[in-house]
Amino acid sequence: MSSNIPWWSSETFWKKTAIWVTGFMFLVLIALTVDTLPQISVGSERVPAYSVINKHISYEFNDERNFQVPVIGGDDPLFGKMLSEEEAEALVTHGKKITQGRNCMGCHTLLGNGSYFAPDLTKAWLDPAWSSEGEREQMMIDFLMHPQDNARSFGSGRTMPDLNISEEEARAVIAFLKWMSSIDTNGFPYSFTVIDKEG
Amino acid sequence: MSLAHLNGGQQLAVKYYIVAVVLFVAQILFGLLSGIQYLEPDFLQGLLNFNITRTVHINAMIVWMLYGFIGSVYWLLEEESETEIVGLKLGNLGFWVLTSAVTVVVLVFLFIQTGPGDDFTRWFINEGREYIEAPRWADIGIVICMLIFFYNVAATFSKGKWSGIAGVLTLDLVALAGIYLAGMFYTTNISVDQYWWWWVIHLWVEATWEVLVGCLMAWGLMKTLGVSRKIVTTWLYIEVALMFGSGILGIGHHYFWIGTPEYWFSIGGLFSALEPVPLVAMVVHAVYDSGVRHSKGNNNPALAWLIAHAFGNFFGAGVWGFMHTLPQINLFTHGTQWSASHGHLAFFGAYATIIIAMFYIAAQYVRGQSSFGPATLGSGWKWKWALGLLNLGVVGMTVALLISGYEQSFIERAVGGSTWMGYFAAQIHPWFIQGMEWRMVFGLVTTAGIVLLVWDLLTIGKSRVVEQSRVTQTVS
Numbered sequence A: 001m002s003s004n005i006p007w008w009s010s011e012t013f014w015k016k017t018a019i020w021v022t023g024f025m026f027l028v029l030i031a032l033t034v035d036t037l038p039q040i041s042v043g044s045e046r047v048p049a050y051s052v053i054n055k056h057i058s059y060e061f062n063d064e065r066n067f068q069v070p071v072i073g074g075d076d077p078l079f080g081k082m083l084s085e086e087e088a089e090a091l092v093t094h095g096k097k098i099t100q101g102r103n104c105m106g107c108h109t110l111l112g113n114g115s116y117f118a119p120d121l122t123k124a125w126l127d128p129a130w131s132s133e134g135e136r137e138q139m140m141i142d143f144l145m146h147p148q149d150n151a152r153s154f155g156s157g158r159t160m161p162d163l164n165i166s167e168e169e170a171r172a173v174i175a176f177l178k179w180m181s182s183i184d185t186n187g188f189p190y191s192f193t194v195i196d197k198e199g
Numbered sequence B: 001m002s003l004a005h006l007n008g009g010q011q012l013a014v015k016y017y018i019v020a021v022v023l024f025v026a027q028i029l030f031g032l033l034s035g036i037q038y039l040e041p042d043f044l045q046g047l048l049n050f051n052i053t054r055t056v057h058i059n060a061m062i063v064w065m066l067y068g069f070i071g072s073v074y075w076l077l078e079e080e081s082e083t084e085i086v087g088l089k090l091g092n093l094g095f096w097v098l099t100s101a102v103t104v105v106v107l108v109f110l111f112i113q114t115g116p117g118d119d120f121t122r123w124f125i126n127e128g129r130e131y132i133e134a135p136r137w138a139d140i141g142i143v144i145c146m147l148i149f150f151y152n153v154a155a156t157f158s159k160g161k162w163s164g165i166a167g168v169l170t171l172d173l174v175a176l177a178g179i180y181l182a183g184m185f186y187t188t189n190i191s192v193d194q195y196w197w198w199w200v201i202h203l204w205v206e207a208t209w210e211v212l213v214g215c216l217m218a219w220g221l222m223k224t225l226g227v228s229r230k231i232v233t234t235w236l237y238i239e240v241a242l243m244f245g246s247g248i249l250g251i252g253h254h255y256f257w258i259g260t261p262e263y264w265f266s267i268g269g270l271f272s273a274l275e276p277v278p279l280v281a282m283v284v285h286a287v288y289d290s291g292v293r294h295s296k297g298n299n300n301p302a303l304a305w306l307i308a309h310a311f312g313n314f315f316g317a318g319v320w321g322f323m324h325t326l327p328q329i330n331l332f333t334h335g336t337q338w339s340a341s342h343g344h345l346a347f348f349g350a351y352a353t354i355i356i357a358m359f360y361i362a363a364q365y366v367r368g369q370s371s372f373g374p375a376t377l378g379s380g381w382k383w384k385w386a387l388g389l390l391n392l393g394v395v396g397m398t399v400a401l402l403i404s405g406y407e408q409s410f411i412e413r414a415v416g417g418s419t420w421m422g423y424f425a426a427q428i429h430p431w432f433i434q435g436m437e438w439r440m441v442f443g444l445v446t447t448a449g450i451v452l453l454v455w456d457l458l459t460i461g462k463s464r465v466v467e468q469s470r471v472t473q474t475v476s
Helices: A011-039 A050-054 A085-101 A133-145 A167-180 B008-039 B050-081 B088-111 B119-124 B136-159 B164-183 B190-225 B229-254 B263-274 B276-292 B300-323 B327-333 B337-366 B381-415 B420-427 B430-459 B462-475
Strands: A055-062 A067-075
Touching (some): A050 A055, A133 A167, B050 B136, B050 B190, B136 B164, B164 B190, B190 B276, B190 B300, B229 B276, B300 B337, B300 B381
16 A cells, blocks of 8 residues: 555655755755844844944935834933943843833834834834923833823823832833944834924 | 553643643733724723733733644654653653743732843843843743653653654754743844844744644644544655745745845845745645545534634745745834734644644543544534634634735835834824724633633533443443
8 A cells, every 4th residue: 555655645755744844944044144243243233232332323315225223323322421332231131121020012112023012112212202302212111111190192091100210220121222223223113203304 | 530541741732732722811811902093092001001911911821832742743753753752750740830920920020010221131031122121030931841751752752662753843943942032132233132042932833833833733634534644744844944944044034134245135035935835845744634535524613723724824834925025025014013924823823723733632542532523522612713803803803904004114114214203193093003903802702702612612522422431321
């Protein structure tokens, strides 16, 4: 009976195919990972160094790539203080750990991943919700520390709960958000209106 | 409930199944709370904020499905290997350690909730990364329990007999456990963080979990329909080849927007678009096999859930995934209710269904019935209504969420320029709110389904045993 089974439907053929295909695809994934990781390391073109929080960051349309890309401008230190690379890394790291500890992803998305109950934070630093670049830092601190009093729910009735964020913690979170806004996300979010660039 | 007539692996499996059902119920209850919070944002705010209800909702799901898988493998282990399980005591220990760990994690999620931005929080309270929020100590506990489980599976097959299913299953468990390690480290670089995070999430749910349920499907079809081993094994290899052939590089569809290079557009777009192919193969396989046997099996509820799995997997994971997998579309749908819509149908269709089928196969043996058909179950209204309500509920939620998702991708993304104002303009739009209201309605339908399912699992085949024994006594 088994001799009547054509090769393309035999158990052995598919067993070998399964093994080879799986092995091959996994090797390709490893190779791509080896290629990708240096391109997204901190300080690379796509993922800037943490000290980028000392600079002005914008998000502008790039004709060649046909979508918006982050543009790093001149000096614009966060909270008016230039930080060394180490200080910037420490601040951004503290900020990221706070976003994990407070489970921000339980409501928000970061780089589009997380929950959909609250706005995406990828470009939160650049959002026109903070009125103007001049007012932005203080508004963000006030919002994070007292989200109920400074609710930004745009008529939805949805407010951020008070997560007992101290001023020092708020500054760290803002540093993390500013750094994250400088990551080249291939044009996501699309057609984004940048603060002070409305109209 | 006497389990003395079951083999060791099966007795262990029943324990896993019981916890799985409890967590399944918890998943649905916390899903209801999250759904209400979309409609009434003040509901439980300050007590159980949305981030907590949602975290428990999705973590209960991941964990109950893992319990379902572990239970299912223990259930078939002795039969498939034709020998006694090697480390039953160790397996029991693993069960209690895992269950204690899960209980502590859930209690901490509910009562401690969040912590400061330090390492202690990540180790002992909440890691704050979607789906793998469990703190690091629990990660280590999970890995140890998975190693015990893996040892039991590999050593039992080695002592007894290896089959095609056994081989695929064992290798798949190596990958499944190994991939979990990719999520167990901290980095401030969120692009690298999410790169490896997707290794856990994607390579679990779109690769290794799919192959695991492929093994369960193969075994389930042999068990319920008596399909020949040669046929199910060949199909299993075909599915593995297609699944890993498309799914491993299909991970690229998560690498469009996290900082990774543009070449992932082509790789992710192409391979993830192929991911539905093996799911079509599974539908063909399951429907053909039941067709040629005129759906005459020895366990009607299990067979019905296996067929629900084949279609649910194809539509939920395949079609709903394909709809927004191409980067040109995903740019507008990534991080909207589209993902929620896809998530609901995919997790239910691909995984919940087949685990429920395994529950019914177990129930038949636990209740000592030679078959679960009209002769032993009567009209079987409970399992039929549970099947209908659960499927209707989840499909209804999926469609409702999809409508909200469409609206969101237009109003927030295309028109609103993706700002916070754009986001909220979409959230307060009547079309979005209507979607959320219908999701709630179908959430309640799903809840009715789970109530019936639990009731049915607790009672199915019981009364007939009594009647049969009476008949036997009368005859003798």
